[in-house]
Amino acid sequence: MSALKRGSILVLLCTAALFLCACGTESGYKVNSQLAASGKVRLTLIGMNPDFRAMESVISKFCTIYPNCSIEYEYVQNYGKTLPLRLADREDRADLFITTNIQADSTALPYALELLSQGPRLNISQTYSGLIENFTYGGRNGTKLYAVPMDGELRGLYVNTTLLSSLGLKVPRSLDELIACCERLKKAGYVPFQGNPGSFGIGLLYPYICSLVANSPDYPGTYSAVNACEPGISNLFRPAFEILYGFAEKHYYDYKYIESSRGAFANMAEDTMARDFLNIVLSDGNYKKADDRGLVAFLPGTLSWKGILDRTKEDFHSAIEYKFILAPVSSTGGYAYLSPGYGIAVSSASLHRDWALEFLNFFFTGTVNRDFARQENGIPNTKDALDYIRREFRISPEHICQLGQVTFDYPFYQTIREALIDVSKANNPKYMKKDGTMYELQHYMDNLEKALAQYRR
């Protein structure tokens, strides 16, 4: 055989190999040839989203690569309660399920497959460790992972830009601008902030509170102090509580008004809050759009709510425009606090465990996950998650932190949340002094100190 012929064959083989590689991968995903060559399977993925288009898109891509596999997404209502029932169903087994963080007390724990023990069958090397760590917990036999966060979540403000524009206001970029906006809104007869007290304070200020710890000049020392709940540690968070207290004092957030006039916000369901934000009201037993301007200027919430808002806006043909911003609670803008979104887990009862794990491998491939996060309005669970936030929200690294940096040995989040709820309710007569005046800020700071003190070591 001549050298020319050998060379030509080599070139052809290389081309074919490159072609096969290109066909067989989704930008870094390596096709599992063993599964690709196996028989037909049908997997069931259950979740709480009635319309999970981002996930459908991933499923579609996966099933294109593996034509012998089909995955059905099944919507299950009242997910928190029905999930264990559904997972326990041996007649109609689920293979994968969407879940919150599965910890030792989770009802889904008995039905979830431990993932770290799956060896090379699971490859989540492209994910962001800061998000994964939060989903791991130290069980009796060491570190366990039962679900992987599908994306990351941010807390911030939804700003009704239509309403602001109608009053000649721009989206605020600093605390001063935010306060100026609130004053103008108040004068125009609006209550600037709306929302359930359970989500209001947290949505508005938790990123700032976390940043006070994570981005402090002496992070190890500060972390240690917060973790140990050292005496006087509540003072660290005073700047945030001052802001919230000031907002309550000036009735930028009015809990009494929420209870009496904006009942929907008493309910923390996302779709009811979305309806209220977009001024969709119940009329003759049916929801209808009240106007195309709305009554709510600022709604604290999470980034993933945007999907609900978008859907509600579409359903009711609302013309209200809105924007998600990091709450500008400092002179230099807002803070980003990255926490895990919902996770995806493999059912331990799955008869197609290899396929389910392979789906996770595919799902957590960089490009696939970025596309999913984009459709889901989340932060990609990829190694560059923090860079992504910095680019998207144009903030400095000192304003960014993530859950892992503020995870302590006690329920820090719950403690702070309760304290923030208390301040949020401060202007409600029910929670005022007997003389009808608000408690001073120090009262709430003392309460916070007491709450933290119970975890003091």
Add this chain to the structure above:
Amino acid sequence: MSFSIIWTIWRKRLHSTDAEKTQRRFQRSGNRGLWKRRLHSSHHTLWLAAGNAIIVILIIVIFIAFAGSSRQKMYEQNISDIRNINRSAANISSDFFLNQRSRLINASEYIRLKNLDYDEALDYIATVETGSAGSFELLDSGARGFASLRKNAGFIPVEYRSPDYERLMKICAESGSAQKQNTVFFTPEFTDSLNARNSFAFYRYIALSRRQNGAPPQIHNYTLLSICRTKQYRGLLETDSGYRDLATALVNRQGDYVIADSAFKSDNLFRYFYVFNNLSLEERMRLESEFPADGGGIYYLKDAGGRDSVFVYASVPGTDWIAVSSVPLSSFHNSRLDLSFTLIIALLLIALMLMNMLWLEGINRRLEESAQREKEASAAKTDFLSRMSHDIRTPLNVIIGTTILAEDIPENPPETAKYLRNIEQSGSFLAALVNDILDLNKVESGKMELHLQPYSASQFRQGISAIIQPLCDKKNIAFSIEGDDSTPPLMLDRMRINQIFYNILSNSVKFTSEGGWIKLSYSLSFAGPAREADSGDRAGGRQARIEFAAADNGSGMSTEFQRHMFEAFSQESPSMRPAIQGTGLGLAIVKNLVDLMKGSIQVESLPGKGTVFHIVLPAETAPQSLIERPVAGSVLPLGGRHILLCEDNPLNSEIARKILETKGMTVDCAEDGRQGLEKFSASPGFFYDAVLMDMMMPVMNGLDASRAIRALPRPDARLIPIIAMTANAYDIDVRNSLDAGMNAHLAKPIEPQILFSTLAAQIALAAQAYDRGRKV
């Protein structure tokens, strides 16, 4: 296909030997009529090509039209099938729902008629058979209650109190509505809190008395649900429709799903369309406003997988719902081959084939007719040329022969001798011209055949020297032949090989000045491995290659002439060469002969310097059985030999006799073949040494006479050499003479040297044969 056939035919016609020959004949003869026929044929070809093109275009058009129509037909058939499936789903749903509804009505009516209280009602519904996939649930206005399944001492509690159950909560909250008390309603699909299975339910409001916490019984409003598992219902719809990814959903008039296959996304049909088709709000609203159309409808939209799909819908009888079925277009059944279409295409192809066959038949017929006409014309021409050749050669033979004889008269005055020499030279030139013209005609008309026989290098050397050496001697030109004479004899046409080199070397003599030189060299090479020399290559057939080089230092040729040197009648311009007599046919004949022998010829020439001809000829070695032993023909004395000369022309007879007598031979003359036969018959055995036989003679021609002599029952009849000496110089004449039993053929005008050498050789061969016969 048709075009390829036409092209092939065209190409064959254009490249066929017949076509070339015909074309050359046309060119030579200037037969305009044949050209017209050719043009007429081209015209036919164009028509045929046009016909083929039209049929092919027709096939394509029909195919496209059919494909379009078939696709449309098939598409409509698919739509019709899907509509039927959809209607079937609607009817199945209707039956199923009516059944479930009846069960609910029966249960609720029983409770009402029996005036059962809450606990009794629960006990009762726990006994009602609802099928494996369903159960009853009794809920209060707060969406809390029990399933009709016992667990431990009581019933399993169920609760629908989360935002996800907003619609169910609303249903339960309305249980007090008096207007709705006797109506059966239907819930949208929900997750059964009992088992987390996707379910739907018929429900009815009922009022039951209930005792709580020891208080007196009070009437409360409840919602009684007859729950069915969605999967069970879907199972009823799953038929082997043949459509991959067929999905069905039940929706209300607003498009909200009542029960939907998982392929239907979102919670509303139009939201699904809106989201997955990137519709504008206006488009979505238009779709919603037009829904549902009476008698059903169809949408062409993308499904959740981005595939173009059809969504067909129809009302579910007995309900206010609409059954929607979706199928991706990619799942549509492929069109089947239509018989009529196949027949049409087949008929068209048959028509095309017949047309082409008829056309080919016509071409063949015309070619055959043309060939026949050509054959006839050729035969007539050959006959004409043969006669002309004979009629020219006969007097020419007399002129040359008489002149030669006259030259031998010693008393001729010098002037007379000079005139005789001139006559002889002119006669020889005229004879050469006649020979060349006939040869060229034979070669170009493809009638020249090669008569292969063993030919050794020494024979070749002798043959060439015998002719060329005297010519060179006359001009004081040094002539030499170089080559290895020990090479085995090859199968060659002696006469034509010699003719090639006579022509080339005689040209060299003509164009080389006195004192010059001419060299002929040859060498032999064999293809393949050498065989053992001693074996003598008895079988022959070994491929060989002879390379000749004929060089001179003559006047050479101009570059311009070299381009045309092989064309007939082309001659170097007089300015380049001295005026030398020639026909301009010699090199044309050489080229044709070399081509006929599948050889090659190349020329190197410089004006004033000389010329070298390189000729390469393929040949095979001669088998031993055919190789003649050397005969000393040239040295065999001819004096005293008895020759029987059969010649009807007295002058020719006289000349031949005189020529023969110059060598001391005794000649008996016969005026025709019959006389010759009689003379031979009457002669004693082995009296005559040879017979010289003219061909065209009265009474009995030379061929018949030869056959008759060979047929005589006497020993010398078979051995005596009979040599045709005739003006019939065509190959066919040569072949005829040999077939008639003659041993050699000499064309008139007679060249005495050739006549003598032929006689000597043939007599020697006969003697050898006689000796062999005697020994045997």
